Amino acid sequence: EAGVTQFPSHSVIEKGQTVTLRCDPISGHDNLYWYRRVMGKEIKFLLHFVKESKQDESGMPNNRFLAERTGGTYSTLKVQPAELEDSGVYFCASSQEVLGAAGTQYFGPGTRLLVL
Amino acid sequence: GNSVTQMEGPVTLSEEAFLTINCTYTATGYPSLFWYVQYPGEGLQLLLKATKADDKGSNKGFEATYRKETTSFHLEKGSVQVSDSAVYFCALPNYGGATNKLIFGTGTLLAVQP
Numbered sequence: 001e002a003g004v005t006q007f008p009s010h011s012v013i014e015k016g017q018t019v020t021l022r023c024d025p026i027s028g029h030d031n032l033y034w035y036r037r038v039m040g041k042e043i044k045f046l047l048h049f050v051k052e053s054k055q056d057e058s059g060m061p062n063n064r065f066l067a068e069r070t071g072g073t074y075s076t077l078k079v080q081p082a083e084l085e086d087s088g089v090y091f092c093a094s095s096q097e098v099l100g101a102a103g104t105q106y107f108g109p110g111t112r113l114l115v116l
Numbered sequence: 117g118n119s120v121t122q123m124e125g126p127v128t129l130s131e132e133a134f135l136t137i138n139c140t141y142t143a144t145g146y147p148s149l150f151w152y153v154q155y156p157g158e159g160l161q162l163l164l165k166a167t168k169a170d171d172k173g174s175n176k177g178f179e180a181t182y183r184k185e186t187t188s189f190h191l192e193k194g195s196v197q198v199s200d201s202a203v204y205f206c207a208l209p210n211y212g213g214a215t216n217k218l219i220f221g222t223g224t225l226l227a228v229q230p
């Protein structure tokens with residue numbers, strides 16, 4: 001079974017540019033999460049999709065970030081315009097069910113974003 | 117909401133040394149507890165988990181016991197190897213509505229020297 005995949009693995013852009021990150025969850029997983037780790041700090045939640053619906057986007061930093069999951073399959077996270085503080089590692093995770101006693105989120109390899 | 121406090125690193129050990137990385141949590145109820153690991157150049161992987169009090173999660177020689185009385189989930193390994201060098205994250209879900217987002221600790225960098 002293929003795991004969670006993310007593209008690109010690395011991205012270097014200049015401040016003010018636009019970047020789009022993509023996440024392909026494990027097939028059949030309705031739940032898709034985006035997280036971010038900035039500057040070696042803790043990994044922080046950004047948002048959660050259930051199928052194509054945004055269930056919780058309380059962690060989105062500001063309106064420069066736009067996440068979509070059309071058709072309930074893969075998801076994109078667009079940063080426009082990018083700022084220096086957006087640099088970090090963006091992780092995507094998926095799960096078959098919302099975390100319960102036995103639920104587990106499976107993470108992708110992350111996209112390392114550097115804004116110069 | 118739920119929170120987790122994790123031992124700060126970096127932790128530097130010699131090969132075959134004993135490892136403990138402390139993790140304590142604050143939570144409503146008794147959520148599952150997780151340890152994730154990120155090896156150099158790789159993504160985040162689930163290392164082990166425990167789903168209820170007194171459960172012991174184990175994998176690759178690592179163990180952690182869900183201690184309700186001390187609200188802890190310390191990660192241990194009896195004899196570390198160079199290949200264990202990585203960043204370790206303690207995590208728990210923050211139940212809220214229909215979203216059970218994970219709350220992570222700050223991560224502990226482990227460097228094992230030969």
